[in-house]
Amino acid sequence: MARRKATEQEPAAPRQRLGSVIKRIRDLMRTDPGLNGDLDRLPQLSWMLFLKAFDDKEQEWPVERPDYQPLLQENYRWRTWAGNDRFTGEPLVEFINDDLLPRLRALGDTSTSADLASKIGHVFQGVENRMRSGYQIREVLNEINKVDFTSSKDVHAMAELYESMLQEVRDAAGDSGEFYTPRPLTKFIVQQVDPRPGETVLDPAAGTGGFLVETLEHLGMERAESVRERRDIERSIRGIEKKPLPYLLAMMNLILHGVDVPQVESGNALALLRQSASPATQVDVVVTNPPFGGAESPDVVKAFPKKYQTAETAWLFLTAILDKLKPGGRCGIVLPNGVLFGEGVGTRIKERLLKECNLHTVVRLPDGVFAPYTSIPSNLLFFEKRADGRKAEQIHDIGGWATRDVWFYEIVPPAGSKRYTKTKPMRFEEFAECTAWWGGRGRDGRVENDRAWMVSATQLHEAGFNLDVPNPSSGDDLAHRPPHELVKELIETEHEILAILAELQSSLEATR
Template sequence: MASPTKKAAPAATSRTRLASLIKSARDIMRKDAGLNGDLDRLPQLSWLLFLKAFDERVEQVGPLRDPDYRPAIEKPFRWQDWATDPDFSGKELTTFVNNELIPHLAELKGGNAEDPRNVLSTIFKDVNNRMLSGSLLRDLVNTVDQIHFTSTDDIHTMAFVYESILKEMRDAAGDSGEFYTPRPVNRFMVQQSFLKLGESILDPACGTGGFLVQAYEELKDQADTVAKLRRLHSDIRGIEKKPLPYLLGSMNLLLHGIDAPRLVRFNALDRMRDATAADRVDVVLTNPPFGAAEEQSVVRKFPEAYRTQETAWLFVHAILDQLKKGGRCAIVLPNGSLSDDGVGARIKEKLMKECNLHTIVRLPQGVFAPYTPIPSNLLFFEKTGPTEEVWFYEVPLPEGRRGYSKTKPMRFEEFDGCVDWWGGEDREGREQSEFAWRVSANDIKKAGHNLDIANPHVGDDLAHRTPGELVDDLLQAEDEILSLLKELRAELGSSA
């Protein structure tokens, strides 16, 4: 490997320039026989972007912040050592990357939870260079090296473009059962959790880090000293079971300014069941997997009366033990879970005995389209004592809409009515309306802890509508369904 040529200080990267570089990178990867589709190409691009960003954001800045800074990656494995040499190409490059670079990074060990070596090793234990052509890999590295992360503007620009990459990643992963929380939903959940600086915040099913990034963005401007910012970085925590979302989430947090993301790659249910009092947190924000079967060895860690194959309820049970006294949670659950009996009902009973389940927000049909049409709910509860009453709020669809789609998703502004009704952090002044109603804990208990409680005002509205109005609504619904089917056909045609 030749000595790298010293480069001039990088210029700011415009959004247009960055989008062009990302397109060039993806065009290069399409030529390589080892990469098949976005589920191969996007991870390949992400781990290279991660190393480039880590080099500029951490390794090159570290000595300026701390004279005693010790590089996390030693020579010759730093990006600046191998990636900037234009003559280092072909089989020599692929051999180095496959047999030396990736194994070295996978074996790094840090002395504490905040040591970036731990993040690097966890990521690269599951990274493979899938590119077969050393010359194409050289072209890809050269393209990534033109992307810079040195200024705040560069970070914001790259974060914006990376979000679009993540969205495509989510679209590609949707067929394999990965359902991601739309940004308006996680933004609303974070906002209505009224986060405070100094609180520990956990997403035990963090995926690509949407909740954690939103929480960080909500709080970072309050961290007006280096010590406060460092504390905030350590308070943003996530657990993710699968290697690919873990890589993407780590990259996402790094791009948003967290140099050593506190993400753990582990089965969250297993980890939370083994947690101690010292591991408890102030806030949990999450959209756990639902409908999946969990490993029996993990299920057996739960008390016998609460053992179930429904992962969503196992997450709720684990979260109850993970929260500090006075802690709070915002969680996504599907409609079907809310009416569960058996173990589901027992976990709902435990939830309402230990926590104040103060609000359930019922989302409109299709918010999670195109991943799943299953209607979902947002549950907000606090570990402050038993529930006395539950408020429900049904977010209405925009006028004239029957659902959402990939091309017409939900917008954050559609939560405005709920935010106005909420009553601030103390939830004062709430009133019943056509969208809001409350149910006593006693009534819920009598109904077998069924939380799938429909809006009581909808029936009254239908009873006073004329047959002509109902027929008009049915025709409009048919038109929208036909439109959605045409969109789906067009998408299937374009991906063929």
């Protein structure tokens, strides 16, 4: 028999088919006067996708959970209002704005913050329908109805498409003063911290869920062979996010990666961590990039022990994480240079870190990793809490510290580059040499080289707990570099800044 040629009648692959659906939706949204740019369009699409996914799941759950009762009344279920082709125009807009969204927000008033109703209520606390045309909304709903969230192929394809859209909204959000952790960093941190099945993993600054999604992939969520195995992985992943938009995006991101009911809390992480600072709520692993450079409210600061009180969020997150980790727990965290050399309260927190945890590795990142949103140099700190759970106050000499030596490793940009930029970002492959040097789970066989050096706890104590230790092999300091090279680099930097400003100006003019 002759081999049949591909025809237009053959169904398209899920990625291709859903890519066309998303493109059609975005084209429709661009014509609606209420939406202005990706910072409006992706949240609008996200809450609609969320309700479609939830409705599809509600039709599945009674099979897995015979006692499950639908959360929403019939007229508020997606299949009822979004599935009705004749429900359109102004009546549809009025229903969404005046009835549906207020009803969903009210679910957050339930007393138990961990239950499903409350989680959905918190998702919709900051949600608004920004589309003005009920006819455009109807067309968008009809496109979303082509997505089947009970199909693993559709979910997988949507997850890939959604991640690419998240990257776009992260870029747009960066122009508004927010920035998110680049995927290569989340992947490397999770890889090196190495969460294992059965361990609880927390990101207290979850953002759009990048660390949590990376952890799911690391734990093999897609390879889980049973419902029970998937549920165990789901329950082990936890997050906290303060801002409504990232919270919505994180919930949708996790749902698209196979999590039915994401264990992400909405609220001020520092306040929530202090409220639950008991051994029963401790976790095995923390992977995070907390906000830094900001100031926390006095009532939150006062909830911390007096000797560790500071308005700087990065210090407070580090302190809270030390309390949140179980004995033997592990952490990978992004922190700015200021934390390494900070004094006063910072010195006390670093002393506590070295006493209670084995700070085994500091990875020094090059300039531009978070370009163009911030030029603040940053570092990755990896540490393990001591197994005996002893507190800093119980340890009085260096011999009893959990940290004996700290290894530093310097990541450098590719040859020919001094820093990363928005157009030439960091790639995961650039961590390959560090991964090879790392020495696996046991960190065996580490040696000093032109990128790696070791400093003893005694040296750090004598230096006043200053962790801002430069690479002794580096000759790239300002005092020894030729003037013509410095001038050339300054000119290149100015050109990069002008290009970014020109791009921003074009974006602003396009939205006028």
